[in-house]
Amino acid sequence: MEPRGRGLIIVPAKDCGSLISRRFADFAMPRSAVSRPVRPSEAEGFLVRDSNGGAARAPETAFDDPRHFWREAFRTVRGETERRAAPLSAEDQVVQSMPDASPTKWHRAHVTWFFEEFLLRRFAPGYKPFDDRFAYLFNSYYIAAGPRHARAQRGLVTRPGAAEVTAYRAHVDRAVTALIESTNDFAALVPIVEIGLHHEQQHQELLLTDILHAFSLNATHPAYDPHWQWPNGAKASAAASAPVAGVHRIGHDGDGFCFDNERPAHDVLLAPVRLARTLVSNGEWLEFMADGGYATPTLWLSDGYAAVEAQGWSAPGYWRQIDGEWVSMTLGGLRRIDPAEPVCHVSYYEADAFARWAGKHLPSEAEWEVAACSGALADAFGIVWQWTRSAYAPYPGYRAAPGALGEYNGKFMVNQMVLRGSSLATPAGHARVSYRNFFYPTARWQFSGLRLAQFDD
Numbered sequence: 032m033e034p035r036g037r038g039l040i041i042v043p044a045k046d047c048g049s050l051i052s053r054r055f056a057d058f059a060m061p062r063s064a065v066s067r068p069v070r071p072s073e074a075e076g077f078l079v080r081d082s083n084g085g086a087a088r089a090p091e092t093a094f095d096d097p098r099h100f101w102r103e104a105f106r107t108v109r110g111e112t113e114r115r116a117a118p119l120s121a122e123d124q125v126v127q128s129m130p131d132a133s134p135t136k137w138h139r140a141h142v143t144w145f146f147e148e149f150l151l152r153r154f155a156p157g158y159k160p161f162d163d164r165f166a167y168l169f170n171s172y173y174i175a176a177g178p179r180h181a182r183a184q185r186g187l188v189t190r191p192g193a194a195e196v197t198a199y200r201a202h203v204d205r206a207v208t209a210l211i212e213s214t215n216d217f218a219a220l221v222p223i224v225e226i227g228l229h230h231e232q233q234h235q236e237l238l239l240t241d242i243l244h245a246f247s248l249n250a251t252h253p254a255y256d257p258h259w260q261w262p263n264g265a266k267a268s269a270a271a272s273a274p275v276a277g278v279h280r281i282g283h284d285g286d287g288f289c290f291d292n293e294r295p296a297h298d299v300l301l302a303p304v305r306l307a308r309t310l311v312s313n314g315e316w317l318e319f320m321a322d323g324g325y326a327t328p329t330l331w332l333s334d335g336y337a338a339v340e341a342q343g344w345s346a347p348g349y350w351r352q353i354d355g356e357w358v359s360m361t362l363g364g365l366r367r368i369d370p371a372e373p374v375c376h377v378s379y380y381e382a383d384a385f386a387r388w389a390g391k392h393l394p395s396e397a398e399w400e401v402a403a404c405s406g407a408l409a410d411a412f413g414i415v416w417q418w419t420r421s422a423y424a425p426y427p428g429y430r431a432a433p434g435a436l437g438e439y440n441g442k443f444m445v446n447q448m449v450l451r452g453s454s455l456a457t458p459a460g461h462a463r464v465s466y467r468n469f470f471y472p473t474a475r476w477q478f479s480g481l482r483l484a485q486f487d488d
């Protein structure tokens with residue numbers, strides 16, 4: 032991160048970097064059942080943190096011996112997936128509630144296939160796949176890796192069962208661990224292990240968003256975790272950041288891990304703009320609703336209002352009224368809407384209409400990144416992803432990697448919008464200030480909210 036100094040907020044590269052790592056180190060990751068933080072730090076790789084997000088307690092030897100380090104990182108991330116799946120029965124794990132959402136069992140198997148396909152088949156001589164048929168069942172979208180089961184029909188894969196997927200995971204875990212210990216080509220191995228772990232962390236978040244969608248369609252309102260609580264965030268306020276403006280560098284140009292879509296780092300020119308310090312709250316969203324926000328076509332993009340009409344939207348996703356009171360489906364089951372909490376499960380179209388109603392804008396992803404880097408944003412991470420007005424497009428000079436792994440991000444760079452930050456379901460440390468999440472503008476089942484921006488006159 033290298034703001035160049037013509038902007039109103041000048042943050043030297045080193046300060047920005049230390050700001051971000053300090054924020055993560057001090058970051059009170061919301062204490063909820065959904066996350067035992069696993070923190071990949073740029074300098075240190077994966078660190079295990081305690082359940083309160085407390086001090087790192089990675090063993091000394093992890094840093095002395097890279098093989099030990101990566102074996103522990105692998106064990107920790109793989110364990111987090113199983114911890115998130117543990118409250119779910121075998122029946123819970125097979126359901127697919129819509130084409131965009133995948134069954135828990137599929138997530139557990141797919142991330143395992145990823146290691147089998149991209150690591151073991153290529154680097155482990157004599158590796159015997161657990162079941163050759165699984166490549167077809169659990170390949171997601173990698174055309175270069177071969178034919179695959181239809182995405183919308185993942186819920187039909189009742190075999191293998193959840194227990195067999197557990198055995199599949201154990202088989203691959205043993206093979207990867209042995210490979211890390213024994214390979215003569217360790218340097219070539221590490222980038223694949225690393226992207227496999229970050230990939231698995233992405234699916235850890237999806238595992239929760241997808242089961243929440245499934246549970247939202249169950250009239251008994253199952254709780255993933257009855258003790259789940261919204262994370263504590265900053266109190267909503269009308270305060271805005273100091274203006275950001277001028278030429279700044281965005282994107283990832285450090286040595287640590289990032290996905291290819293965060294590169295290359297490049298300069299952007301920003302008109303003077305102030306970002307809201309806090310996230311838009313449920314209380315503010317109720318005002319928008321009471322003012323007829325969903326019934327006022329002039330507030331909406333054409334495609335957005337078409338979605339309102341087609342989907343019958345009159346409130347955020349998972350909201351419903353019971354006896355005149357608004358409640359929402361959450362990971363803790365059905366909960367009363369708290370006006371002070373950030374609004375969640377809104378689409379890009381809704382976020383855009385709300386911003387127009389408020390007389391403001393959504394920030395661009397560059398504005399968000401520069402403001403976040405300056406430390407001006409409360410709750411930038413760990414509560415809800417924040418929609419930006421930026422279309423998901425390649426950064427100048429972006430090239431996808433050759434081969435099947437080049438399909439990871441690049442081929443999705445059209446028709447979707449960028450979200451920044453991270454959510455309560457994001458494994459701690461998976462987030463970065465340059466991280467680019469992206470979804471279609473109608474998507475509401477992610478933990479997606481917004482903050483506003485206002486241009487200086």
Ligand SMILES: [Fe+2]
Pocket residue numbers: 141171230234
């Ligand atoms: Fe995947």
